[in-house]
Amino acid sequence: MNAVRVSWLFFKLGVLNELQYRVNFFVSLLQAAIALVTGLVVLALVYSHTEELNGWSKSELLCVLGVQILMGGAIKMYIQPNMTRLIEDVRDGKLDFALTKPEDAQVLVSVREVRIWQAVDIVSGLIVLAVGLSRVTTSFGPPEAAAFAVSLMPSGTPL
């Protein structure tokens, strides 16, 4: 329980820190747009030469693209910054500051950094996924949606 409280505290701190740099939001927005357009152009290019790719339709691959952008956003928002900081701290000897704190060190090194503007990617990934799903011909219902949501969790956590 304490781990959750500490994570939440660091999250709030990180958000406050990031809110100082508001132009970064627009930079993230622009970068997300560029990445999205690139993905769509690649899909359009592939499907201008074929109807389906080994049984995968364009809408289905659009869903895959959406999930990829979504997960990429989550990784760049939370996982990667913390891993990078861990590597740098080991090298610079600053990891001691985390190790000497009276808290689970593994929790600490996993939650210290957050890049909230990367959430733009999570949103754009969800939009792409929704658009893709609306075009897919196969039927799916709440059970499939729930299974999908659950399956995203472990792929998003480095446990």
Place this chain on the structure above:
Amino acid sequence: MTTVVPEVAHEGEAGRFRSMVDLYVTTARTAVSQQFQYRTANYFYMLGMIAEPVIYLVVWTTIADQQGGSVNGLSAGYFAAYYIVWTLVRNMNIVFGAPFWEHRIREGELNRDLLRPVLPLHYDIAYFAGWKVVVIVLWIPLAIALSFLFDPSLSPNVQQVVAFGIAIWGAYLIRTMFQEALGMLCFWTTRGAAIFDLWMTLELLLSGRLVPLPLMPDWVQEISRFLPFQWAFYFPIETLVGDYSNVELVRGLLVQLLWILIGLAIFRVAWRYAIRRYSAVGG
């Protein structure tokens, strides 16, 4: 009493040229020995990069197979050859990138570089050129492994091999010039990332990095003819994989030279204005 003047001073231009060559050779040799020390790291980096072309290759091979062996007249064997050669050209294309200028300025490394009597550009070109020697050596076993896996159709003549040997260095220099010129933006803004992303996207689509250019719509091919990108990707790959005539090979290499000079000119102008803006302490 006679003063002993160093010999170099008498020689003027010739002496300057010789010490420049010496600078390049020494820097490149340092890079070779440094990067061979990190050969495992270099190899893993290279292996990580292989994912990109292999995905492209698998996609286009799948499409080719579905359509009875070829897409737009390009066979599965051609795609295999294209993307295997791609891996070397891409590796040659890794240069001192524009985003690193931000690091160089922020960390004060530029202060040290400015104290030296020659442009930082010379060190970058020489150092990365030395690194490329290591990259080429490490690439060979990888290319052999990929050839066993994907069965490329590759039958270049001697002229093509020679042209390829020159063209990969042309590609290296073109990309160096344009990345360094783009890096000058870091003197004006700390948020160049979006612009660099945009540049990379244009490069991805217009260079032949994503697909061989004939697969692009005609109007895209038309645009890319007037941009430097394809001369650092598509052209060097095609010198080995395609069926260029000798005239086309020479003409292509000359166009590469032209783009190197254009890039250098842009860099020199941008550098002149950029360095006037620069001020820093520490480092």
